[in-house]
Amino acid sequence: MHHLRHVVLAAALLLGFGSCQKSGSGSEGDYTKLTGEVFTTTFSIQYNAQKDYSEAVDSTFHAFSHSLNPFDSTSLISAINRNESQLMDSMLREVFLQSVVISRHTGGSYDVTCAPLINLWGFGFEKKKTDSVTPEAIDSVRAFVGFDKVHLDGMRMIKEDPRMKMDFSSISKGYCSDLVARMLKHRGVTSYLVELGGEIAFEGTNSRGENWVIGVDKPIADPAGVINDFQVRVQLPRTAGGLATSGNYRNFKVVNGKKIAHTIDPHTGYPIQTDVLSATIIAPTCMLADGLATACMTRTAADVPALIQNFPGVEYMLILGDEKTGFRTVMSPGFERLVLPD
Numbered sequence: 025m026h027h028l029r030h031v032v033l034a035a036a037l038l039l040g041f042g043s044c045q046k047s048g049s050g051s052e053g054d055y056t057k058l059t060g061e062v063f064t065t066t067f068s069i070q071y072n073a074q075k076d077y078s079e080a081v082d083s084t085f086h087a088f089s090h091s092l093n094p095f096d097s098t099s100l101i102s103a104i105n106r107n108e109s110q111l112m113d114s115m116l117r118e119v120f121l122q123s124v125v126i127s128r129h130t131g132g133s134y135d136v137t138c139a140p141l142i143n144l145w146g147f148g149f150e151k152k153k154t155d156s157v158t159p160e161a162i163d164s165v166r167a168f169v170g171f172d173k174v175h176l177d178g179m180r181m182i183k184e185d186p187r188m189k190m191d192f193s194s195i196s197k198g199y200c201s202d203l204v205a206r207m208l209k210h211r212g213v214t215s216y217l218v219e220l221g222g223e224i225a226f227e228g229t230n231s232r233g234e235n236w237v238i239g240v241d242k243p244i245a246d247p248a249g250v251i252n253d254f255q256v257r258v259q260l261p262r263t264a265g266g267l268a269t270s271g272n273y274r275n276f277k278v279v280n281g282k283k284i285a286h287t288i289d290p291h292t293g294y295p296i297q298t299d300v301l302s303a304t305i306i307a308p309t310c311m312l313a314d315g316l317a318t319a320c321m322t323r324t325a326a327d328v329p330a331l332i333q334n335f336p337g338v339e340y341m342l343i344l345g346d347e348k349t350g351f352r353t354v355m356s357p358g359f360e361r362l363v364l365p366d
Contacts, residue, residue, distance in 0.1 A: 065221035072215040133322035139191035162293035198314025201225040227264040243301040266310025270317035271302030
């Protein structure tokens with residue numbers, strides 16, 4: 025069973041590639057497993073073919089990084105953030121367009137142009153000390169935050185204000201999982217589980233001919249991510265899709281003795297903490313699942329059903345705090361049908 029790791033809005037996508045390591049095929053069926061490290065996290069890829077596609081996986085990671093990695097000084101998004109270029113590629117354009125759809129349906133509470141605020145609070149790709157956070161600093165940065173201030177002209181990305189910067193970490197890791205899945209499908213693979221730092225693209229069955237099964241962690245404050253205590257186990261559909269989880273409880277800072285969550289409200293410029301401790305999304309793509317999981321962290325549990333209704337084929341599970349039992353879950357009917365009994 026795969027251990028799903030919760031991912032954060034400002035997850036670091038540091039440039040640095042670890043070579044793929046091939047694990048032996050399962051005894052039941054001709055499956056290959058590739059594991060390794062990339063973007064300061066781990067990945068695990070299983071698929072129903074004996075051929076080693078580790079070089080193609082590495083190539084996919086490099087192409088993704090050159091497009092969307094804000095820590096890669098040579099990436100397209102870095103050049104756009106520095107106002108050295110307006111040029112996009114198809115990957116950057118696809119991710120931006122999906123992020124805008126989510127932003128519109130959340131009224132802007134999800135916004136990839138929030139990067140300057142995330143950086144200001146010390147969570148983003150520009151590390152800053154939290155003592156630089158003042159009401160005046162927040163107000164000045166908010167003036168150039170807003171997804172509606174970025175426009176596309178063909179393959180050019182035009183910012184209304186040169187001080188604007190974008191960080192797609194809340195959606196791009198899921199997209200990278202999709203890219204690996206696309207590469208495998210292009211090579212004839214029909215069953216796969218692609219997991220990158222907790223973001224999962226999936227289709228088909230495992231080596232035993234059974235649906236893939238993953239576990240969703242309880243929202244325990246465990247920054248190292250070493251506690252494996254599952255809230256639920258989920259049997260994934262056989263049709264192609266993606267799954268992602270987001271939560272505030274593993275990425276936070278302590279400022280003046282108070283925990284500060286990493287999810288920043290673009291409207292106020294301050295960290296936001298609703299009654300949602302974590303959100304798990306199953307969607308037609310891992311990119312959409314990734315973005316929506318983060319978007320749910322900006323909404324209350326009561327707001328989530330209306331948000332998800334805008335996205336066909338999406339199911340959700342929220343973990344909320346409960347004074348009596350510790351945690352309780354709220355699920356869409358479709359998600360509930362996928363949960364395995366204890």
